[in-house]
Amino acid sequence: MQILERVQDLPNAGNIKAQWVCLWSGPAVGLVLLIAAAAFPGFWPPMSPTLPAEEVARFYAEHTAWIRFGQVTFNLCGILVVPFFMVIVVQMKRMRGQSHVFAYCYLTAVVSGATFFALSNVFFLVAAFRPDRSPDLIQLLNDLAWIVFIAPIGMLLSQFVLLALAVRFDNGPDPVFPPWVGWYSLATGVAIVPSAAAAVFQTGPLAWDGLLSFWVRNGALAAFVVVMFFVLRRAVLRQAIADGVVAG
Amino acid sequence: MSPVRALTPDGYVTTADGRPAGKPDVRIMTWFFPLWYGLFGIIICLLARVTPPPRPDVSTADKVAFFSQNGLTIQLGFVVLLVLLGGAAMTNGLVAYQMKRMSTGSVLAYGYLAGMSVGALPGFLLVGVCFLTATLRPDRDPELIGLLYDLGMLSYNASLGCFTAAYLVLAIAVLYDRNNIFPKWFAYISVWQIVTEVIASQMVVFYSGPFAWNGSISFWVAVVVFSVWLGALIVILRNAAAAEPADEPDMD
Numbered sequence: 001m002q003i004l005e006r007v008q009d010l011p012n013a014g015n016i017k018a019q020w021v022c023l024w025s026g027p028a029v030g031l032v033l034l035i036a037a038a039a040f041p042g043f044w045p046p047m048s049p050t051l052p053a054e055e056v057a058r059f060y061a062e063h064t065a066w067i068r069f070g071q072v073t074f075n076l077c078g079i080l081v082v083p084f085f086m087v088i089v090v091q092m093k094r095m096r097g098q099s100h101v102f103a104y105c106y107l108t109a110v111v112s113g114a115t116f117f118a119l120s121n122v123f124f125l126v127a128a129f130r131p132d133r134s135p136d137l138i139q140l141l142n143d144l145a146w147i148v149f150i151a152p153i154g155m156l157l158s159q160f161v162l163l164a165l166a167v168r169f170d171n172g173p174d175p176v177f178p179p180w181v182g183w184y185s186l187a188t189g190v191a192i193v194p195s196a197a198a199a200v201f202q203t204g205p206l207a208w209d210g211l212l213s214f215w216v217r218n219g220a221l222a223a224f225v226v227v228m229f230f231v232l233r234r235a236v237l238r239q240a241i242a243d244g245v246v247a248g
Numbered sequence: 249m250s251p252v253r254a255l256t257p258d259g260y261v262t263t264a265d266g267r268p269a270g271k272p273d274v275r276i277m278t279w280f281f282p283l284w285y286g287l288f289g290i291i292i293c294l295l296a297r298v299t300p301p302p303r304p305d306v307s308t309a310d311k312v313a314f315f316s317q318n319g320l321t322i323q324l325g326f327v328v329l330l331v332l333l334g335g336a337a338m339t340n341g342l343v344a345y346q347m348k349r350m351s352t353g354s355v356l357a358y359g360y361l362a363g364m365s366v367g368a369l370p371g372f373l374l375v376g377v378c379f380l381t382a383t384l385r386p387d388r389d390p391e392l393i394g395l396l397y398d399l400g401m402l403s404y405n406a407s408l409g410c411f412t413a414a415y416l417v418l419a420i421a422v423l424y425d426r427n428n429i430f431p432k433w434f435a436y437i438s439v440w441q442i443v444t445e446v447i448a449s450q451m452v453v454f455y456s457g458p459f460a461w462n463g464s465i466s467f468w469v470a471v472v473v474f475s476v477w478l479g480a481l482i483v484i485l486r487n488a489a490a491a492e493p494a495d496e497p498d499m500d
Contacts, residue, residue, distance in 0.1 A: 049384070093498075098273040100498045104348075104361065105277065105341030109334050111365035116373055136389045140396075143381045151330050151380070152373055158334020169273055196330040199380035200323045 001237065003245055012243040019087050019236045026084035026229050030222070032077045040070025042124070046209035047146070049202040056142050057135035060128050067128040075121035078114075081225070085110045088163065088228065091235050097171035106162045113155030120149035150208045150217065151199040153192045160189030176235050184227065191220035261489045269490040277342040278489040282482045284335035291332075295325025298375055301401055301467065305456040308394040312386070315393060319383045326376040333372060340364035340414075343481070346488050347418065348499050350425035359417035367410030375404035405461040406451040415441045430484050437477050444470035 001020055007013045037043055041063040051059070060067060089110070092103040123145030127138050167175070167182030195213035197206040205211040241248040253259040257279035258268040268275065292299045297318045306314075315322065340361065347357035378400030382393050415438045422435035448466050450459035458465040 093500075099271050099345065099496075100348075101271075101274050101277050101342060101345040104345050105338040108341040108344065108361050108365050109337035111362070112334075112337050112368040115366060115369040119369060119373075136392060139385075140381070140388070140392050143384060144377060147377050147381055147384070148373075151327075152333060152377070154329070154331055154333025154335070155337055155368070156334070157331060158338050161334075162338065165273070165276070193331055196327050199330065199377070199384065200327055202384070 001240065001246055003240075004247060007245055010245075013245045015090075016236065016240045016243065016245045019090060019239075022083035022087045023229065023232050023236055025080065026087075026225060026232075029077055029080045029084070030225055032073065033081070034222075036070045036073035036077065039066055039073070041066050042070070046214045047142070048209050049143075049146070049207050051139075053135035053139040057131060057133075057138040060138055060142075061131040064128050064131055067124065071121045071124040071128070075118065075125070078117050078121065082110060082114055084225070084229075084232075085159075087232050087236065091176050091232065091239075092163070092166045094239065095166055095170035095172075095176045098166060098169040102162045102166040102169070106159055106166075109155045109158045109162065113159070116148060116152045116155065120145050123148060146208045147199045150213055151196050153196050153217070156192055156221070157189045160185045160192075164189075174238075177231055181228075181231055185224075188220045188224045192217045261486055263490065269494075270492040271489075271494055271496075274342070274345070274489045274492060277338060277345075278485050280335070281339045281342060281485055284332070284339055285478060285482070287332060288329070288335070291325045291329050295321045296329065296376070296379065297322055297325070298379070298401070298404055299471075301405060301462045302397070303456075303462055304398075304401065304451075304454075304460050308390045311394045311397040312390045314397070315379070315382045316386050319386065322379050322383050326380050329372070329376055333368065333376075336368055336372065337365065342485065343418070346429055346485065347421050349427060349488075349492070349496075350421050350429045351427045352421045352424045354499065356417040356421040360414045360421075363410045363412075363414035363417070367407065367414065370403050370407035371410065372404070374407075375400040378403070401461055402452060405467065406448055408445045408449055412442050412445045415439070415445070429488050434480055434484055437473070437480055440473050441477050444473050 001016075003013050003017065041059075047056070047059065086107075089103050089107050092106060093100050123141050127133075127141035127145065131138065163185040164182040167177050167179060167185070170176055194206055195208075195217040198208035198210070198213040201207045201210070203210075206213050208214060237246070240246045257272070257275040260279040261268065261270055261275040263269040270278075297314075302314050303310075344357045344361040344364075347360055348354055350356075378396040382388070382396040382400075386393075419435040419438040419442075422430045422432060422438070447459070448461075448470060451461040451463075451466050454460040454463065454466075457463055461467060
């Protein structure tokens with residue numbers, strides 16, 4: 001994006017520049033998180049909830065270094081995805097036909113959801129910190145880590161519902177996001193709902209290593225970030241043109 | 249007004265003569281507020297069994313028995329709560345929105361939003377995760393089940409600071425506000441919420457008696473104050489939404 005020389009120092013240009021940086025932080029952080037996920041031995045395949053305590057402990061003892069690398073990277077970079085979601089908040093605040101109430105509810109949900117994610121890293125890392133602990137304790141930490149990682153989807157679900165509502169209400173002649181984004185957001189919400197049951201089922205598609213709770217849930221979230229990158233890129237570019245920050 | 253419409257956001261936030269009042273999106277969130285707390289109350293009281301809380305002064309075997317007797321409803325209640333937990337963010341975001349409309353501006357509204365956002369983890373999430381982890385493997389070492397029981401209950405009942413911070417900025421905002429978004433008396437109820445949080449700090453010391461996590465003062469007085477606070481807030485939010493001019497511009 002080429003910001004026009006004459007508006008370089010105006011607040012409008014600063015706003016667009018900041019959004020552009022946060023927008024591009026999405027793919028950058030996403031790539032780092034994909035590397036962390038690829039390096040985390042517990043995902044390939046996802047650890048089964050039916051593993052006996054001794055085998056869970058052995059898993060942590062045998063893969064200590066890669067578990068640490070994967071989860072430290074998640075811990076360090078996971079919350080770096082929040083600025084990307086802040087671009088969604090800023091764009092929601094630009095939508096017409098509504099006050100800012102959806103945007104502030106969305107912001108609240110993003111912050112709470114981020115705290116949940118951070119907690120799961122801590123449990124994985126404490127389990128890997130002393131793999132020679134009693135296997136029952138390692139299994140307990142592993143259970144807590146997986147349940148916190150997969151099951152609490154309420155904050156994400158409310159984000160998808162709020163985004164869908166905001167898009168639906170955006171009744172201007174030139175809506176910030178195209179209408180299909182609302183439906184797509186709702187569909188992503190529906191896709192992640194079953195994974196709440198991962199805290200109960202030890203086998204089948206709802207278990208935390210199952211098709212729905214692991215692959216569909218995480219796949220839908222990753223796809224949402226990719227799709228929203230292009231949606232947001234278009235929205236910020238159009239805002240930049242409307243604000244006279246770049247040439248139309 | 250038809251009885252069906254009375255159950256919709258447009259029928260819930262109305263002028264005196266029954267027409268929809270305020271802004272449509274604020275009407276939706278204001279209508280959602282009591283709905284969510286109603287569901288939340290049913291889940292924590294009837295299904296998840298955390299309110300009223302199980303006793304702190306029981307043996308490890310009793311704690312294991314608590315989870316095995318109530319395992320199914322705990323699992324059902326907390327899984328539903330994990331799905332609906334985002335309702336907390338939506339209701340808190342609505343309060344922050346109304347606070348932003350006060351003459352005190354954004355700073356206290358953002359403080360409320362921040363305190364409540366962080367509070368979801370110690371206040372709700374951790375107890376759900378602990379109880380679900382305990383019921384996932386009832387054959388776990390009983391000492392660990394006992395640990396999850398204490399961890400869940402202490403985090404749920406004695407998570408104090410996030411909510412104290414939120415109630416404090418809310419009380420200050422309401423008292424200073426010159427736009428009369430919320431009535432002034434609501435600030436004093438919010439101060440009482442802070443008092444209950446301070447008293448609840450004694451839960452980390454006492455195993456039984458009025459200051460334990462199921463005690464008459466630490467718990468039941470707090471329940472009464474919270475119920476009054478929440479009931480008042482439901483009415484106040486509805487009045488604030490109805491009184492908001494539909495064309496009022498947003499504060500940035």
